[in-house]
Amino acid sequence: MSQTPSSVPASRGPADHNVRDQIVEAAGEHFSHYGYEKTTVSDLAKAIGFSKAYIYKFFDSKQAIGEAICAKTLSAIVAAVEEAVAGATTPTEKFRRMFKTLVSTGVSLFFNDRKLYDIAAYSAGEGWPSARAYCERIRQILTEIVREGRESGEFERKTPLDETVHAIDLVMQPYVNPLLLQYNLDVAEEAPAQLSNLVLRSLAP
Amino acid sequence: MSQTPSSVPASRGPADHNVRDQIVEAAGEHFSHYGYEKTTVSDLAKAIGFSKAYIYKFFDSKQAIGEAICAKTLSAIVAAVEEAVAGATTPTEKFRRMFKTLVSTGVSLFFNDRKLYDIAAYSAGEGWPSARAYCERIRQILTEIVREGRESGEFERKTPLDETVHAIDLVMQPYVNPLLLQYNLDVAEEAPAQLSNLVLRSLAP
DNA sequence: TGGGTGACTAAAGGCCATAATAGTCACTCG
DNA sequence: CGAGTGACTATTATGGCCTTTAGTCACCCA
Numbered sequence: 001m002s003q004t005p006s007s008v009p010a011s012r013g014p015a016d017h018n019v020r021d022q023i024v025e026a027a028g029e030h031f032s033h034y035g036y037e038k039t040t041v042s043d044l045a046k047a048i049g050f051s052k053a054y055i056y057k058f059f060d061s062k063q064a065i066g067e068a069i070c071a072k073t074l075s076a077i078v079a080a081v082e083e084a085v086a087g088a089t090t091p092t093e094k095f096r097r098m099f100k101t102l103v104s105t106g107v108s109l110f111f112n113d114r115k116l117y118d119i120a121a122y123s124a125g126e127g128w129p130s131a132r133a134y135c136e137r138i139r140q141i142l143t144e145i146v147r148e149g150r151e152s153g154e155f156e157r158k159t160p161l162d163e164t165v166h167a168i169d170l171v172m173q174p175y176v177n178p179l180l181l182q183y184n185l186d187v188a189e190e191a192p193a194q195l196s197n198l199v200l201r202s203l204a205p
Numbered sequence: 206m207s208q209t210p211s212s213v214p215a216s217r218g219p220a221d222h223n224v225r226d227q228i229v230e231a232a233g234e235h236f237s238h239y240g241y242e243k244t245t246v247s248d249l250a251k252a253i254g255f256s257k258a259y260i261y262k263f264f265d266s267k268q269a270i271g272e273a274i275c276a277k278t279l280s281a282i283v284a285a286v287e288e289a290v291a292g293a294t295t296p297t298e299k300f301r302r303m304f305k306t307l308v309s310t311g312v313s314l315f316f317n318d319r320k321l322y323d324i325a326a327y328s329a330g331e332g333w334p335s336a337r338a339y340c341e342r343i344r345q346i347l348t349e350i351v352r353e354g355r356e357s358g359e360f361e362r363k364t365p366l367d368e369t370v371h372a373i374d375l376v377m378q379p380y381v382n383p384l385l386l387q388y389n390l391d392v393a394e395e396a397p398a399q400l401s402n403l404v405l406r407s408l409a410p
Numbered sequence: 411t412g413g414g415t416g417a418c419t420a421a422a423g424g425c426c427a428t429a430a431t432a433g434t435c436a437c438t439c440g
Numbered sequence: 441c442g443a444g445t446g447a448c449t450a451t452t453a454t455g456g457c458c459t460t461t462a463g464t465c466a467c468c469c470a
Contacts, residue, residue: 053433053435166399167400171400201407259415
């Protein structure tokens, strides 16, 4: 086994190539407009003026293209979260903003770019690497915040760090994971604040 | 409007009637065996030796029968939870058992009576009264536990009771709600313990 | 009079032939 | 030799037709 078993589904060809970017760009627009299912690989080929076969020099499958788009979409959420966190001073505030931004960005994606949201949800449901990486990244940010809070004495230090982070991660999961968020839209407005309070109480020294 | 707008979808005829019970019993078996979709109202009629039309003297619709079964199924979960809670002494322990029993009973239903589980999940997704009542009942039990914990000084009393309960309810929701639980099966083993710890830390005086 | 039903309808669901699509490969041409 | 493709196949969607099913209603009969 010379290739990673379950990670990136292998995009072939040169990783950095003009045509590759064109494909991704076209896919971004088409998927967003017409959805993943309704967009054919031929559509993308036509859009960039090449044949369908050529697309497969760069991507292993249509799904691999979907994942690229999905990764891009989720990256945008992460970026929004990072920005929000950077704008806060205390770990407490960072956590609040993280949670709030995560949910509001997700909800906004749901209502404003539903087609892309659906890809993200599907990706989460199928455990695509893009979705896994996203969850992992969120967890990293969370870990950093908790660690900082512990160092500054703002958060308790008795519970093992991993356990604390994991539990908080479980609390956020229904709002982080696009697959789950869509079932929690009715409480998405209030949940971040309510749950932040609860979590922060649990973190009190 | 002489009837309740969104609550019980009206079962007609005498509420207490032998035939009604027969219908429910037959439905329980058929739905569990073949599923809600694959069971026809005629099947149920045949099973109890009456005509299909007669069934509609007792139930407004096939869905109403589904709801009766769903309510029964969810009641069993509630009963298991109540029993588990009754067997504990401290509010802390009651909460732990409540959460754990809730999840394990739900998971067990998923694996051992999938067809009934699917009805419950559907019911939760559609907001049927049976599912609503179930969630409401769980919340009541939770409220009772928190209140008791506060009175005994085991839990903090600063946060408004409603707020505390509501936040904990949000934490449990992904495992209480059958529609959501099915997406969280992979963590259903560990989640109750981890989240109970977190919640109880947040409840510390 | 009230427990019980056959016959009916509109709508939903299954079925199957056909069309569309993902993905491959041998090939071209500069 | 490498950027790029037409033509091909196996699989999956689609759409129209026909069957099944939920639900009603006028009616029966003890």
